[in-house]
Amino acid sequence: MTGPAVLLLDAAGPESAALARAAAARSHQVHAATTTADGQAPAPLAGQVVTDFARPDRAVEDITAYARRHRVGAVLTANEYLTELAALVCAELGLPGNDPRLAHAARDKATMASALTAAGVRIPYTWLVHDDTELHDALADAAVGFPCVIKPVSGAGSAGVTVVTSAAQAAAAADTARMAHRRYGGEGEAGILVQTYAAGDEYSVETVTQDAVTTHLAVTRKVVTGGAHRVETGHSLPVRLPPATAAAVHREVDAAIRAVGIRHGASHTEVVIDTDGRCTVIEIAARLGAGHIGLLLRHALGIDIFTALLDVALGRPAALTPTAHGHATVRFITSPRTGRLTSLTGFPKRGPGVPYVRWRAAIGGPVNAVSANADRLGYFIVTGPDAAEVEQRADTLARQVRLQVEPPPSGGGPDQVRSASTAAMAP
Known part of the structure; x- marks a missing residue:
């Protein structure tokens, strides 16, 4: 080579x-x-x-x-x-890489909150909490209110994140945040975060920055579970926001990218847009969005994001201009309860307009009620030229999926999903 x-x-x-x-x-x-x-x-x-x-x-x-x-x-x-x-x-x-002096702010969410606030980015009001006294003080702060969000300082994939609707739920939510798995040890600031709840529709902005020049590739709409644990069960792109709203979102995201020192590479910024069109930045990551967003970009917009990121890392001009104008969505299947998966029917097969299908939970194996992205059991992607038709087809296919889950034995607890059963992909 x-x-x-x-x-x-x-x-x-x-x-x-x-x-x-x-x-x-x-x-x-x-x-x-x-x-x-x-x-x-x-x-x-x-x-x-x-x-x-x-x-x-x-x-x-x-x-x-x-x-x-x-x-x-x-x-x-x-x-x-x-x-x-x-x-x-x-x-x-x-x-070519990101600013090493600021890169910690794209990982540690307490540092991130401070950096974004200093840059004038609109974010949820945030408390860093180390003990029960500080947790009580945070919940007593009128600027927090209920519902509020309690989450780990260092985490990913929605693990350990709880939407709390009363003070009675806070202690358990704090314990969940503290116990959230931290890969590669306990790096980052000790403690957990308590934040105001940002009401509105959830989106992410997929971006590539090269030589400090930022290109926004797409806005992604998220489908999210309700209740205490808000897990993403679908992504769709591109979303066409009203021009004034899109401009406001891009201003906030641009400021967030600069604040955490992203100079070369992808970023994935999660935002909430309220009914008045105001944008709140929830988090920013210095990486491509997961959940197969890279595949959606390729099928909907014709952007080979992985080759583009390789070119950015090599210091070469990256091809980021769309060559297609379609639509793509991914839907994740989750279990309604913790237990043992006994049967699966109606899961889509790969074919025209359904280029990627994967099921990863074993029949007879344990499954969890969804509380983090790791609890997803499988996914399928639907693509096409028309957004409404793609979304309608994806909804129809998702409704056809049927799971049977037996409750766990008495005294049994949740377990991790066991990998592997069926997978199919189109080139």
């Missing part, structure tokens, strides 16, 4: 696989930094460096030494937990 090598921080997951394929298609060797020598990889690797992501100083030393030996010319990650490490590695190697 020719050209500089490409190094992925964490090679597992569909977005990493797509980045690896994009690099291989351009004749780049693909390497990975992992925590274990037998870690999951999207494809055969040219090599890998095993390091400890929970020790950033050591990880930077290990990864940069490896990168210099193997002529690495681009470092990327699709893993939200490693975006700060990616910025540090790129700075050490002199490669």
Whole structure:
């Protein structure tokens, strides 16, 4: 192969696989930094460096030494937990990357809240809480009110996030936030966050920044569960907002991108738009949106986002102009309760307008009532030229899915979904 090598921080997951394929298609060797020598990889690797992501100083030393030996010319990650490490590695190697002095603000949500507030970005009113006394004080603050949101400082995928409607629910929600799994150790600020609840419709903005020039690719509408745990069960793009609303959203997102030091690469900004068209930024991540948003961009707009991100990381001009004007949506199937999955019927098959289908829960295996993105059981994607027709078809297909879930044995608790059963993908 020719050209500089490409190094992925964490090679597992569909977005990493797509980045690896994009690099291989351009004749780049693909390497990975992992925590274990037998870690999951999207494809055969040219090599890998095993390091400890929970020790950033050591990880930077290990990864940069490896990168210099193997002529690495681009470092990327699709893993939200490693975006700060990616910025540090790129700075050490002199490669295009985000500002290492600010990158922590795209991971630690307390730091993020401070940075966005200082930049004038409209965000929910936020308390950083370390103990029960501070939790009581936060809930007593008239600016918080009910409902409010209690969530971890360091987390992803909606894990540990609870919408609380009364003070009686707060202690349990705080415990849930504290117990939320933190990958690679307990990095970040100790404590949890209490925030005002932002009422309105939920969206995300998918963006690529190169040489500090920002291009907004699409606004994505989110379908979200109700109740205490708000988990995304669908994404649809592109959404056409009224011009004044779109301009206001882009202003807030632009300011958020600058505030957390995103200079080279993707960003995924979650926002809420209220009935008056006002935009509140909930969070920003220095990575491509997960939940197969990259596939939606390709099918709806003709943007090969993974090749574009590779070009950004290599310092080459990225192709970000839409070449199509269609619509795409993904729908996730979840269980209504915790228990054992005994049957599945009506799940869609791959075919025209349904290019991707995957089911990952085993019949006879445990499933969880949905409280985080990890509880999703499967998904399908619907594409087409007309937004209304695509959405209608996706709704029809989703209504045809039937699950039977037996309750857990007496005294049994929730378990993790067991991987694998059926999968189908179109090229």
